[in-house]
Amino acid sequence: MSDKKTDENYMSIALDLAAMGQGRTSPNPMVGAVIVKEGNIVGKGWHKKAGTPHGEAAALAKAGASAEGGTLYVNLEPCCHRDKLTPPCTDAILKSGIRRVVVGMQDPNPKVSGKGIETLREAGVQVDVGVLQERCERLNKVFTKFITARMPFVTLKVAQTLDGKIATSTGESKWITGPEARKHGHMLRNFADAIIVGIGTVLRDDPSLTTRIEDADNARDPERIILDSTLRIPLDAKVLNVQSNAKTHIVTTLAAPTAKIKEIKKKGAEILIMEGDVIKLPLLMEEIGKMGLINVLIEGGSRVNAEALRSGVVDKAAFFIAPKILGGDDARGSIGGSSPESLDMAIPLFDMRFTRLGEDLLVEGYLRKPGENQPIGRQRSADSAAGQPAPQPVDMRRSQPAGHRRKKRHKK
Numbered sequence: 001m002s003d004k005k006t007d008e009n010y011m012s013i014a015l016d017l018a019a020m021g022q023g024r025t026s027p028n029p030m031v032g033a034v035i036v037k038e039g040n041i042v043g044k045g046w047h048k049k050a051g052t053p054h055g056e057a058a059a060l061a062k063a064g065a066s067a068e069g070g071t072l073y074v075n076l077e078p079c080c081h082r083d084k085l086t087p088p089c090t091d092a093i094l095k096s097g098i099r100r101v102v103v104g105m106q107d108p109n110p111k112v113s114g115k116g117i118e119t120l121r122e123a124g125v126q127v128d129v130g131v132l133q134e135r136c137e138r139l140n141k142v143f144t145k146f147i148t149a150r151m152p153f154v155t156l157k158v159a160q161t162l163d164g165k166i167a168t169s170t171g172e173s174k175w176i177t178g179p180e181a182r183k184h185g186h187m188l189r190n191f192a193d194a195i196i197v198g199i200g201t202v203l204r205d206d207p208s209l210t211t212r213i214e215d216a217d218n219a220r221d222p223e224r225i226i227l228d229s230t231l232r233i234p235l236d237a238k239v240l241n242v243q244s245n246a247k248t249h250i251v252t253t254l255a256a257p258t259a260k261i262k263e264i265k266k267k268g269a270e271i272l273i274m275e276g277d278v279i280k281l282p283l284l285m286e287e288i289g290k291m292g293l294i295n296v297l298i299e300g301g302s303r304v305n306a307e308a309l310r311s312g313v314v315d316k317a318a319f320f321i322a323p324k325i326l327g328g329d330d331a332r333g334s335i336g337g338s339s340p341e342s343l344d345m346a347i348p349l350f351d352m353r354f355t356r357l358g359e360d361l362l363v364e365g366y367l368r369k370p371g372e373n374q375p376i377g378r379q380r381s382a383d384s385a386a387g388q389p390a391p392q393p394v395d396m397r398r399s400q401p402a403g404h405r406r407k408k409r410h411k412k
């Protein structure tokens with residue numbers, strides 16, 4: 001095997017190890033590491049959960065003294081900062097006597113971003129960067145979004161008919177897709193930190209918003225976030241009564257009646273009051289990011305999906321499409337609201353992926369090009385299509401006027 005192939009081979013193993021932490025490492029990245037000496041793997045490890053050893057530290061601990069003189073493969077640049085419970089990985093690497101470090105991608109965290117690599121090089125360690133970089137970047141898209149924009153990565157999940165309907169004229173939506181697609185949908189929940197739905201969906205479907213997968217011991221419920229600006233939620237709604245380790249948050253506005261707030265808190269749910277009479281999704285995403293929830297799934301309905309796209313908070317679309325035609329202007333379309341006037345204003349998707357799930361098709365794509373964090377709403381899309389220079393990337397936290405950050409958090 002050529003040196004390049006050898007490096008790719010071990011990096012691929014590191015990536016597979018990293019992926020074992022999927023959905024469990026927030027707000028940290030997924031990191032896997034392999035230590036190779038004289039053609040043999042002497043240590044492997046991955047980051048399992050925030051607060052536990054990083055991937056490199058886990059692999060070094062496995063390798064022990066055999067790490068000396070070896071090569072460490074790691075999908076993300078080793079950290080060098082000292083403001084966490086876990087010590088910097090660069091210290092552990094230098095102490096172990098590792099001679100070469102192969103890094104998949106530079107850490108997008110501004111606190112690290114090249115400094116970890118520099119620290120190692122300055123100490124005489126050979127560092128090679130960029131092996132299987134694209135795969136590495138794809139794996140940690142969620143972390144990259146969070147660490148650069150301080151906003152969660154948002155996936156809009158929709159189950160629709162071929163003609164784009166998510167419910168009949170009476171609101172019936174169970175089930176549009178088949179068992180394989182629904183199983184996959186539950187895996188998305190299993191990996192998500194939070195799931196958002198509108199009160200319309202709660203009133204119509206009374207969902208529990210839990211994760212139901214075969215491997216129940218390893219299932220994790222996302223935190224449930226309900227958008228309900230006047231607290232129309234019934235006290236017997238499943239989301240307020242479900243047995244789950246994950247919290248339920250009801251996001252509301254100053255229009256919410258105080259008595260109902262008290263009743264909901266008695267149920268153990270948390271209330272988040274946003275100022276004004278509507279819930280502004282970019283502001284809500286900031287709050288969700290502050291809670292350490294970095295991977296968010298939006299499961300609509302129609303109005304919430306529309307507002308999520310309009311406000312530019314969505315990073316990825318995951319549309320499950322069933323081979324069924326429902327028809328009817330009165331059936332619920334997957335994205336509500338009014339249609340733009342021009343096709344130029346359609347929101348483009350990038351880096352598409354198509355997966356067959358039983359009879360259904362899962363279509364996935366990103367709403368932002370690699371390296372972009374700026375919102376892509378309809379306006380932005382129209383600007384680009386018209387050949388206008390795209391606006392410069394913005395820090396979305398600063399895109400609101402000062403003093404506009406408003407929320408009151410009521411703990412249970």
Ligand SMILES: NC(=O)c1ccc[n+]([C@@H]2O[C@H](COP(=O)([O-])OP(=O)(O)OC[C@H]3O[C@@H](n4cnc5c(N)ncnc54)[C@H](OP(=O)(O)O)[C@@H]3O)[C@@H](O)[C@H]2O)c1
Nearest residue numbers: 159166167171173198199200201227229301302303304307
């Ligand atoms: N097939 C699928 O993938 C799928 C998934 C989910 C739901 N559904 C179906 O979708 C239907 C419900 O859709 P829907 O459009 O009626 O309701 P929805 O999108 O679930 O909820 C909309 C409601 O949420 C509240 N809300 C608060 N803040 C909001 C914001 N920033 N943006 C948007 N809404 C906000 C509003 O009520 P307030 O003004 O009272 O706050 C609004 O009327 C049901 O039939 C359900 O079965 C299908």
